[in-house]
Amino acid sequence: MSKSENAKSYADRAAAEPTELHRNFAAWIEEKTGVKPDLKTVQIVCAMRMDFQRSEENQSHLAQRKAQAAAAKKAAAAQKKAKLEAQLAKLKGELDKVETEESAAAQPAVETAPKATRSRARKAPAKAVEAPAQPKARATRTRKTAAPKVTPDVPADFDADDLEERPEPVKRARRPRAAATK
Numbered sequence: 008m009s010k011s012e013n014a015k016s017y018a019d020r021a022a023a024e025p026t027e028l029h030r031n032f033a034a035w036i037e038e039k040t041g042v043k044p045d046l047k048t049v050q051i052v053c054a055m056r057m058d059f060q061r062s063e064e065n066q067s068h069l070a071q072r073k074a075q076a077a078a079a080k081k082a083a084a085a086q087k088k089a090k091l092e093a094q095l096a097k098l099k100g101e102l103d104k105v106e107t108e109e110s111a112a113a114q115p116a117v118e119t120a121p122k123a124t125r126s127r128a129r130k131a132p133a134k135a136v137e138a139p140a141q142p143k144a145r146a147t148r149t150r151k152t153a154a155p156k157v158t159p160d161v162p163a164d165f166d167a168d169d170l171e172e173r174p175e176p177v178k179r180a181r182r183p184r185a186a187a188t189k
Contacts, residue, residue: 017055025050 029050037043059065 017058020054021047021051023050023054029053 025046029046032053033044033046033049036049
């Protein structure tokens with residue numbers, strides 16, 4: 008359809024009388040919102056909504072909104088990445104500081120071992136000097152009290168032979184599965 012044909016069909020739609028659906032819809036809008044809409048406006052909106060959604064103007068607007076949302080999402084991700092990288096750099100700095108303090112404290116404690124000759128090196132492997140391990144923080148433990156043992160109240164004159172023998176339950180055969188249809 009060309010633009011002139013669209014304009015003619017839009018004018019024809021607007022000139023038509025409102026149907027029962029349009030009247031019911033206008034009454035429903037008034038009931039739900041408290042606003043009394045113009046009947047002719049309700050008719051035009053109902054008739055032209057799908058045309059508007061297909062229109063180039065609406066499609067370009069939707070594409071623009073989608074591009075803006077993608078740009079905002081990308082900017083938020085970049086901001087989050089920068090924040091996390093800053094936190095990582097801060098933690099690395101703290102780790103380097105702790106490591107330098109530990110190595111400075113551990114250096115005087117390192118004993119120099121006599122140099123191994125070739126014959127000693129063949130007999131026993133060299134021992135690596137390890138930094139002293141830091142004690143682990145102890146986890147708090149809670150004790151749970153054991154549940155009291157329950158003994159059934161059994162009369163003194165109870166005899167196990169007095170119990171009735173119960174028949175074993177009957178095992179029923181299962182139905183075979185139906186063949187799967189493809």
